Amino acid sequence: xxxxxxxxxxxxxxxxxxxxxxxxxxxxxxxxxxxxxxxxxxxxxxxxxxxxxxxxxxxxxxxxxxxxxxxxxxxxxxxxxxxxxxxxxxxxxxxxxxxxxxxxxxxxxxxxxxxxxxxxxxxxxxxxxxxxxxxxxxxxxxxxxxxxxxxxxxxxxxxxxxxxxxxxxxxxxxxxxxxxxxxxxxxxxxxxxxxxxxxxxxxxxxxxxxxxxxxxxxxxxxxxxxxxxxxxxxxxxxxxxxxxxxxxxxxxxxxxxx
Ligand code: NVA
Numbered sequence: 001x002x003x004x005x006x007x008x009x010x011x012x013x014x015x016x017x018x019x020x021x022x023x024x025x026x027x028x029x030x031x032x033x034x035x036x037x038x039x040x041x042x043x044x045x046x047x048x049x050x051x052x053x054x055x056x057x058x059x060x061x062x063x064x065x066x067x068x069x070x071x072x073x074x075x076x077x078x079x080x081x082x083x084x085x086x087x088x089x090x091x092x093x094x095x096x097x098x099x100x101x102x103x104x105x106x107x108x109x110x111x112x113x114x115x116x117x118x119x120x121x122x123x124x125x126x127x128x129x130x131x132x133x134x135x136x137x138x139x140x141x142x143x144x145x146x147x148x149x150x151x152x153x154x155x156x157x158x159x160x161x162x163x164x165x166x167x168x169x170x171x172x173x174x175x176x177x178x179x180x181x182x183x184x185x186x187x188x189x190x191x192x193x194x195x196x197x198x199x200x201x202x203x204x205x206x207x208x209x210x211x212x213x214x215x216x217x218x219x220x221x222x223x224x225x226x227x228x229x230x231x232x233x234x235x236x237x238x239x240x241x242x243x244x245x246x247x248x249x250x251x252x253x254x255x256x257x258x
Pocket of ligand 1: 058094159163164202
């Protein structure tokens with residue numbers, strides 16, 4: 001299989017050529033298009049106009065391919081998806097938080113978003129996920145209360161506090177909002193005995209990244225959404241999750257191209 005990478009600056013998509021026209025051109029040349037970028041509307045426009053399979057590799061609103069790897073990892077650990085108690089900690093209205101809520105609703109996991117009210121997912125998405133969850137026999141819960149939100153959870157999942165496309169100046173307010181939602185050893189004790197820790201990566205669990213080091217210096221916070229202790233603990237399955245991206249993406253290609 002041949003792959004051509006179009007980097008942000010190397011096409012006229014949306015600048016001199018409409019997304020719809022670019023989609024039609026690419027559809028004549030390629031068997032499929034993966035879009036990994038910012039705007040969800042762009043991936044939808046590519047899909048509507050290209051005539052070939054279009055895969056959402058991450059947008060500001062959703063991250064569906066990551067979900068497949070995550071669900072596979074959960075199934076590997078618990079032997080089932082249905083009835084698993086899943087808690088997302090942190091910015092629950094980011095791309096990963098949104099997609100996890102959708103994925104859990106569809107597959108029958110009980111989903112809890114544990115985050116400050118300001119960062120709850122949009123009401124319309126919550127409402128439609130609740131409808132889907134009702135059909136799958138599962139629940140969608142939103143709570144600001146960390147103890148309540150993590151009690152007996154089988155999966156504790158978190159993501160970085162500032163997502164792609166957000167300006168650097170939101171760090172300070174986001175840290176203030178989300179510090180109480182950091183995944184640490186104390187929090188994991190409140191989860192179920194069999195609980196696992198998940199993260200889509202990249203993660204700020206130490207100072208070994210440029211941003212991690214800057215934040216530590218500026219705000220005195222050496223770890224952010226998860227402590228290094230939890231990230232490196234036996235309960236952490238983050239690198240199984242990372243590996244499962246490979247297997248599930250291969251399946252997506254097979255299912256849509258073959
Ligand atoms: N919420 C993160 C996900 C990275 C895979 C981001 O958008 O940066």
